[in-house]
Amino acid sequence: MNDETPRARLRFANAAISGIVTTVGEKTVRFEEEGPALGLEPGEIARLQRAIGLDSRQIVAGGETTVDLCEASARRLLAGLGVAAETVTGLILVTQTPDHSAPASAIALQHRLGLPVTSMAFDVRLGCSGFVYGLALAYSLVEAGLERVLVAVGDVASRFVDAADHAVAPIMGDAGAVALVERRPSESVFELYSDGSGGRALYIPNSGIRVDPADEGRASVMTMDGAAVFNFTLQRVPDLVTGIVEAAGRTVDEIDYFVLHQPNKYILKNIQKRLRIAEEKLPMATQSVYGNQNSASIPGTISGFLGDAYSNRRLVSAFAGFGIGLSWGACVVETDRIYAPPAFVGLE
Amino acid sequence: MDGYEEALREALRRVNENVGSPDLEAVGPDTNVFDQVDSMTIVDLLLETETLLEEKTGAYVPLADETIFDASASPLRRWSDWVAHVERHHER
Numbered sequence: 001m002n003d004e005t006p007r008a009r010l011r012f013a014n015a016a017i018s019g020i021v022t023t024v025g026e027k028t029v030r031f032e033e034e035g036p037a038l039g040l041e042p043g044e045i046a047r048l049q050r051a052i053g054l055d056s057r058q059i060v061a062g063g064e065t066t067v068d069l070c071e072a073s074a075r076r077l078l079a080g081l082g083v084a085a086e087t088v089t090g091l092i093l094v095t096q097t098p099d100h101s102a103p104a105s106a107i108a109l110q111h112r113l114g115l116p117v118t119s120m121a122f123d124v125r126l127g128c129s130g131f132v133y134g135l136a137l138a139y140s141l142v143e144a145g146l147e148r149v150l151v152a153v154g155d156v157a158s159r160f161v162d163a164a165d166h167a168v169a170p171i172m173g174d175a176g177a178v179a180l181v182e183r184r185p186s187e188s189v190f191e192l193y194s195d196g197s198g199g200r201a202l203y204i205p206n207s208g209i210r211v212d213p214a215d216e217g218r219a220s221v222m223t224m225d226g227a228a229v230f231n232f233t234l235q236r237v238p239d240l241v242t243g244i245v246e247a248a249g250r251t252v253d254e255i256d257y258f259v260l261h262q263p264n265k266y267i268l269k270n271i272q273k274r275l276r277i278a279e280e281k282l283p284m285a286t287q288s289v290y291g292n293q294n295s296a297s298i299p300g301t302i303s304g305f306l307g308d309a310y311s312n313r314r315l316v317s318a319f320a321g322f323g324i325g326l327s328w329g330a331c332v333v334e335t336d337r338i339y340a341p342p343a344f345v346g347l348e
Numbered sequence: 349m350d351g352y353e354e355a356l357r358e359a360l361r362r363v364n365e366n367v368g369s370p371d372l373e374a375v376g377p378d379t380n381v382f383d384q385v386d387s388m389t390i391v392d393l394l395l396e397t398e399t400l401l402e403e404k405t406g407a408y409v410p411l412a413d414e415t416i417f418d419a420s421a422s423p424l425r426r427w428s429d430w431v432a433h434v435e436r437h438h439e440r
Contacts, residue, residue: 043366051391167388226387227417235414266391270410 008192009247015142016186017135017179019339020310021077022303023069024058024290025158025174026346031055038166048170053265053284057173057291059158064347066095067105069176070152071112072347077178078113080339083148085114088180090141090149091121094130094295096204096324097155098123109152127155127202128261128323129192130295131177132331135319136190138181152178153295160204162221171264172222173291175343177299189247190331191240198326201228229323233267237322238274240330244318248332252277255332256315257306261322262286262297290343295321303343310340352438353431355404359397363389377428387417390424401438409438 093106154176205215322328423433
């Protein structure tokens with residue numbers, strides 16, 4: 001995009017991630033077993049496995065919610081860092097699957113974690129762009145004066161899909177991830193975008209208070225226009241990634257990891273090849289193991305595959321999230337040996 | 349590279365084994381692949397084509413761009429356009 005266009009570009013100098021923990025749903029669902037139940041022929045199963053990278057995913061086993069998964073992650077994170085909940089004064093929960101329409105689920109999570117009443121807590125209703133957006137908000141709060149802010153992201157997406165929709169149901173995974181952002185010298189830059197004209201590419205009809213005649217009789221489950229989403233990704237994401245690297249004043253070679261939202265392997269490989277990013281710098285396996293984790297896919301990828309690197313090294317990372325809204329965003333951040341254990345399976 | 353079209357026809361043949369469309373069994377310059385298949389099949393065709401061409405040329409070249417799924421501009425709306433699209437991407 002023309003750089004003279006007014007844009008949502010944020011630069012920070014005093015905020016950084018101290019740790020990331022992800023908790024995934026306890027139940028493993030293997031696509032080979034699930035495919036026949038969806039009415040898929042063996043050839044179609046093989047096709048989806050190859051194109052999307054479907055192998056297995058993790059979903060909740062019972063009535064666990066996003067708040068439950070995020071609470072587990074937050075407790076593990078605070079314990080791992082030796083941080084008392086009473087010292088955290090900001091909590092952002094990014095989710096499309098809150099416990100209730102009202103009040104905000106972040107406030108319930110604030111209470112469950114024992115954050116002080118002098119803390120701020122609020123929900124953000126975003127999906128796959130949500131971790132980058134949530135991180136930008138947390139960095140803003142820390143830069144403005146808060147010492148510690150938790151960013152909690154995730155969805156129990158398995159519960160907002162039509163189990164018979166073989167385009168959507170077998171790709172969704174459930175996860176709740178939490179990052180702690182603290183005040184210390186560290187340079188970062190964020191760029192955030194939105195385009196509501198693409199709202200119907202991914203949406204849940206009859207899920208709010210607007211009555212749309214076009215949605216009469218439709219179930220309140222996620223619907224996806226695969227072609228439109230694919231097009232959006234290839235139109236926007238390569239420029240998003242090259243743009244943020246340029247905004248950070250860096251080259252692709254200077255970025256240690258590109259951790260992107262994980263929709264499917266084909267799109268990630270396409271982006272990796274088009275931008276000439278070394279394969280080992282752009283992980284692509286999250287979808288195959290955990291499913292599409294929506295806003296938790298970036299921290300989920302770190303927890304699932306990059307924990308050692310993030311725990312033991314000083315890194316410069318580019319994160320990029322893109323999807324429902326349409327909404328997309330990226331950042332370049334520095335981390336220095338953060339607390340990043342492997343992903344936890346289940347609440348216990 | 350000579351033989352691009354041969355590879356593309358082979359890729360389509362393999363994909364059509366799952367689709368079973370008689371209209372895709374013999375393609376001509378004006379064959380419209382886009383309207384005959386769903387989006388997942390297009391992704392499958394892209395994968396199959398990229399893999400075959402990588403085997404033949406030694407180079408992996410991504411073929412998907414923002415036109416592939418465009419209802420009016422997709423090169424898959426006309427077989428000869430698809431061949432030209434692939435040649436263009438490979439010869440960059």
